[in-house]
Amino acid sequence: MTTPTEQQAAGSPLNGLARGEAPVLESLVEMNLDSMERSELDPDTYVLVRLAALVAMDAAPVSYLMTLALGQGTDLTLEQAQDVLVAIAPVVGSARVSAAAGNLLRALEMASAVEAT
Secondary structure: OOOHHHHHHHOOHHHHHHOOOOHHHHHHHHHHHHHHHHHOOOHHHHHHHHHHHHHHOOOOHHHHHHHHHHHOOOOOOHHHHHHHHHHHHHHHOHHHHHHHHHHHHHHHHHHHHHHHO
16 A cells, blocks of 8 residues: 555656656757757767766756767767766866766666666
């Protein structure tokens, strides 16, 4: 049996948001796809540049999740993403890079949760 709190959480708009069932997320995805096309960068470079920008601005895990989604159609490797983090660490600082690693992990956990539903 579920508690009233669990029932409220199940019907929460956040659950729909986590599953990508939200017009705001849909709009953000469309904006990102348009941006990739307009940038004229190859997809691998585009995702790596976005990763560096997200680290620099201490972005939330959902921002990393969107970038990971864009990177699914590329040939990027984990090593390339790590190379970007190493390259920008002297500029943004080790604390920001460490925070980014944690946010990336949370983004991967979010992706796994969405796939599981």
